[in-house]
Amino acid sequence: MARVGDWIRRFLDKPGSVDLTPYQRVVAEAGRLEDEVARRDELVPASVPPEWVGSAEFCAVVREAARRALGQRPFDVQLVGVLGLLDGTVVQMATGEGKTLVGAMAAAGFALRGARVHAVSVNDYLARRDAEWMGPLYETLGLTAGWIAELSTPEERREAYAKDITYAAVSELGFDVLRDRMRVDAAELVVPPPDVALVDEADSVLVDEARVPLVLAGAADPGVALPEMAALVRRLSKGYHYTIDEEGRSVFLTPKGTDTVEKALGVLLYEHPGIVTQVNLALHAQALLIRDVDYIVRDGRVHLINTSRGRVAMLQRWPDGLQAAVEAKERLPASETGEILDSLTIQSLIRRYPRVCGMTGTxxxxxxxLREFYDLRVAVIPPNRPCARADEPDRVYPTAEAKRQALLEEISAQHATGRPILVGTLDIAESEQLDEALRARGLRPVVLNAKNDAEEAAIIARAGERGVITVSTQMAGRGTDIRLGGGVPEQEAEVAALGGLYIIGTGRHESSRLDDQLRGRAGRQGDPGGSVFLVSGEDPLLTAYAPEEALPPAGAGGLVRDPRAAELIAHAQRVAEGVNLEIHRNTWRYTRLIERQRTELLERRDRILRGDAGAEALRAACPERDRELRAAFGDEKVDRAARQIVLFHIDRCWTEHLGFLADLREGIHLRALGRLNPLDEFNREAVPAYRDMLDEIERRSKESFEKADLTRDLDDQGLKRPTATWTYLVQDNPFGSDWDRILKRVAGALKRGRSGRIGGR
Known part of the structure; x- marks a missing residue:
């Protein structure tokens, strides 16, 4: 019957529908070759035909290579996963099933075909760990591997990219691409042409962070810290001076608030739009951004929190105005600011690669x-051993306080048995409050949150030891196995007898996938384990996405036992997922046009960087000046100057074009009031603006060439590039653009319209 179900799923092309049967056949044949391959001295043939990779012999070879190099014999299901990756799918494998080894064997396969492989990770730690861990496997197969980290020098980066397989955090790959786009000498380029991207934690990289722009900025005038605005808004009261919308994403001055601000500043706000912007930024920072939830303050700096990972986003910042407002709120000096020279979303970065595959647990x-944005299909790989984890239904409470008390009692009761516990909280503030409450009861939890993420791998690795209570924000420690008893055999058996690792979620996330990731930390490789989520009617998920729906009344023991409670929670989660998906789609609709323009311009730039296209264009546009300069300075110097001139104006005009598009998009939603489609209006203005930019590049280049004095440095003749550049990730408008907020309001209206049939299809 299961086979019939699989066939129907494949016929309808539903998620998880990739047919594993051909892979399983190949792996079975590889098993019959295992003994023969084990007797070989040389595993890889001297000449590797492309079709050899993915064959039964290839599977037998990489299995034997892993056994020799790492002391690990890959399971059949791991080899099935390798074949899925080589076919360009995203493979879903449960926690503890050995995805790191699967990814390495697939990377080796691509490299043996002659491809250049970038193993994309979520952070520097995992990139280095996996490259070094899997290094012996690659050596056994005659391949090389390297890794890149934030502090890697340009020489180290070039060396790593020259390897067959390069491990790097997705942000570092993107920053290298951005820096290469500003090079004026082809010899200084770092990143080779893209070929294969093998993405670890594919759901996090390709979906959760798809819209995150990576930014290359150039030094500009220092930003304004707005300390006076921060001091002013601290005196304003919620509900009297300002109001916050029901989703907590927008804040508005009331008439009384406007009067108060105008009196304090001695101006009429409507006459000073710049001041209005400063007031709004300060108010957003004060009212909507919460310390230890949205950001932390460490070492005298503001650090954003990556909400999908529960970690500090070390390279991330808000747009400069808001960043300065938060720094002023916290009474910190303003950090460096500058204009954006170029940017690249993670989605656009990955789409550069002709071949993409990935792996994740969800x-x-x-x-x-994955199909809509990357044309990727999913292959669900069965576990090597069936999952033995016991997942309890949600425990639902009417109030947050009732949930908190129940949480403390549950942790205390489970801890009394010696069972290890991993508590997943929704934010840092909650993790620290829970730590304090547990310590008041005489318990000693280990807290793993964005404040101590440098030690997260060591902490999470010990979470399966007897009697350990680990409190973690979301998926901190992702990528590290939790072994029962810390991997010590006698302790492992003891903890297994207690029921294994127990997962407690302190609330449901906006995405059910994040809940599944937390739950999946228990029950690795057939281990026993358990999980439960505690939810209250006052949780943000319900108040934001089902505000007009009330939980059924609580029964005995303070629990809400009515099945409608579970339906309401699932409904709120579906609404949240739908809204976030629509914002993703909306963002991509705008980004797609910009990417097309960027790609076309970069092709032009590359021709100029690598050849004499710039000199030829200026010779045709300014023949007399060209002859004059060549007679005086020679061809080589004129060609070099022409290249520098054209590249400067390409980069300068593109920076200005990006600024224009950002301003255009920010206000384009207003066209909807006139019954116009904002996206159509955006395209209608962006396309001619791009053509105008190309004309402007030509005009400025000709003007600079006519005036150029080649006896002097061109930097002193209006062609000076930024004295410093730096990279960061920007949380692109954390409250959403006004158009995004309109989408949310529409979704809210639809949600209310469907409220009579919660849980239905």
Missing amino acids: AVAVADQ
């Missing part, structure tokens, strides 16, 4: 998005 939930 792909089916985002299969539609």
